[in-house]
Amino acid sequence: MTETLLISGLLLAVGMVLLLVKVLLRKDGKFSSQHIHDSEAMKERGIHCVMDQDREMRQRSRFAVSEK
Secondary structure, three states, X not given: OHHHHHHHXXXXXXXXXXXXXXXXXXXXXXXXXOOHHHOHHHHHHOXXXXXHHXXXXXXXXXXXXXXX
């Protein structure tokens, strides 16, 4: 049991150190955005956030459910 906890803690520590190294070595010190609307590849494919897609569909259809 103790060995498992030590190994788990060691793996977590190694992961945190690797993330820290990535932040320190990057030019602006930040991670890139993971949101769909910020991805160039998704924009090229015409894929949007589900909230934006829902809003577009509601504007196109007169039978769409209105927001409250």
